[in-house]
Amino acid sequence: MLDQTSLTISQGKAHGSGDASDPTPPTDLPWYLGMEYGEADLLYGADRRLRGGSLPALVEILTQHTSLDTAFNQSFLLTYRAVISSTELIRQLLRRFSLPPPPNLSPEDLTEWSLHKQGIIRLRVFNILRLWVETYCIPEVDAEAMELLHHFALTDLQHWGKDRMDRVKDPMAGAATTSGVRPMILNISQQAPSPILPRNLQGLRIVDIDPLELARQLTLLDAAAFVRISYNDFLSRARSARHRVPSSPSSSPSDQSPPSFAGMGRQLTGMIESTNHLTHFIIAMILAEEEIRWRCTVIKHFILVAEKCRQLNNYNSLMAILAAFSSAPIHRLKRTWEFVTGKAVSTLEGLKKLMNPSRNYAEYLQVLHSVNPPCVPFPGVFMQHLAFIDYGNEDYITDHPGLINVYKMLQRAQVVREIQLFQSVPYALSHVPEIQALLREGLRLRMDETVAFERSTLLEPKERDDEKIARLLQESGFL
Template sequence: NLGGRIYGHGITASYGEMCYHDNSLVSASLEALIQHLVPTVDYYPDIRFREVAPKLVQLLTEWTETFPYDFRDERMMRCLKDMTHHVARGDEYSWRAMQQMTQRLIKRLSALGQYEEAVAALNAVALERPASLKSKQASGQRSDVMSVCDDPFILAQQLTHIELDRLSFIGPEEFIQSFAMKDPLENHKGFFRKRKTSNLEAYINWFNRLSYLVATEICMPVKKKHRARIIEFFIDVAQECFNIGNFNSLMAIITGMNMSPVARLRKTWSKVNTDKFEILEHQMDPSSNFSNYRTALRGATQRSETAHSSQEKIVIPFFSLLIKDIYFLNEGCASRLPNGHINFEKLWELAKQVSEFLVWRQVICPFDRDRRILQYLVTTPVFSEDELHLASYESEGPENNMEKDSRRSLR
């Protein structure tokens, strides 16, 4: 049952219930994929097992290295051990390869557990010392970001350390798990119900923390001149982040500086040269689906692919937009076609986007670590939204009735 059609320069062909385009599988029914593995007159998997075993080892190795978090589930680990026993039986080479694969997997999962404990501990430290307006009134005794680091390039480097550290622990499956289990045709939801997206969520929380830290640092100083100096400092940090290719920290800084309690400080902003800030805002302008940012991201990606130094390899995307892109790709294309076939074209496109992320997260940060700066960035207290508004009104009083009402409601 072979049919072929020509689309442009490509050839689309159907073999039973498996459809190909230019020799790439485009769609197929699940039943056809299973049937494709069933022995026939001239295909006996048992007889050819010695030829198949190395390929199974390769498949399992790629699975455990690309999606190690799948194996946090005890049932998955048991399946892997059973598979190891069957694949490696009587084959010393396969046995050794599977043992090494398992050791690497256990090491990766152990590192993941330690990372999650460390992030939880850092968050606990930040919560133990809540910020309050007393800190603003006694700001002479309080450390601010410029007393810890007054070099924008070094601060941008330390932000890049945090970004790459946290990126490296996000499992690629977390993108899909956060929204992919909505398919009513999916028959195995229960098996994956306990999967987590905690590292992805922790990374989003880091973006929010950095935005609030920027706003807190700006609203904290009593003197207008000091506030203006902090704003100019963060503009320079944002510029260095852009130069490095750290778009996530760049966007977090811009977001913090555009928060209402900061944006309303007109007297403070009048003392600031905003030319560089306006250029950076233009680069991250959301209009035309972030077209300016996407152009800059492509440039950073090309630089990374032809890098002559480890610094040139760095690409840290604006993460919330990356998630949004993957979400709309997943929601906008059906996983199953009207004829019931699995939509492989959608899967290839999802794999392409996630694979690009995998390349970015594997980069080792080349900059020297400064533990004092890193500790400050991840643990120093930040104002809540209400506290930011109160601090802002203390810096520059309400200018209209709406702001006066807002201030009264916060007290």
């Protein structure tokens, strides 16, 4: 887990970057080389860490000429959409680029200001704009911001240098064909293990597939879905319960809509739906068996698959399988569960303990933070953490109107970095088209919850206590 100090700036010292960054200018600088913001524009906590800042002041820190803090810059760009729109950000950056000199400077001082302040600021603004275009721009949401930037590239930037203008304009052309932030993908060379295949792939059934290979194929499907999710999808989902973001310092925090999340969340929704379909598929498979021993066989098979998912660090499919077992139609099959004994029971109990939601999934998170990728985490925990951050902290400092809550931005960024870490390492596993086709076919099927419960009660009607005692005595040979 990322250390909190790697995500914050303190007054007088930066944390989390290799450069010595300081949002306050050195005291020995001439006044005209100082920072533009005033004392009221930034708020520090008792620990001297930055708590809040006005948007112009934060943009100034983002592009400050005295130092550079890459950790703060990344955190800001990762999470700004929850507070301001891309259009507002680009406008502030363009104002920063066009910073005029102070009045009444001597020719010597003006030359020094141009060289040691204006020139560096413009380079920093240019680098932030280029980074935004290449990494953070979402064309279907950011059309207005991109239009501003396009106009800037054809006007002000031309006067600054044609080579720099081309370097901004070229990525803009590429951004128009992309679909948002690309996750970091490492090109890791690793030999995939040979698939474990049944002798005959014709007429294949799920229970005929080796549990490890079935877990591998589920993991490949899950990993492909997870890596397609933009971190903004997670931020958007966390915000959906509280439609409020002030678009200006005078706005009320409770009656604004998120400015930059429109249309997001489709990939995350798709993965959630696929996970739910896996749960319903397993429920339907168990209930399809008329005889107890075959229902027991299906349950034991998926307990083994769940354990293999754990070994593969696929906590998403693991959670889906456990959800099927704990669903009302399956959990109530007491006669079936009586035949699930021995190692299968102990394995299942261990998996339930691992994914227990008590104490905010404390045991699962302890394992997750020590796991070596590749890994497919359970997305619900990330959504829960981001929702807690959103509910527990206002976007603007309550007792300092107009100051954006920087601490909240850094908390969000910490979760986002963890998501990106797990998206960055691919699995070295071989696709088995026949198994994946079987899974995809099954995932399209869904048994209605009412139908599933009715089927469950038909297979095992509810027994009175005396009926259960008589049945157990008969099955044990006493009657």
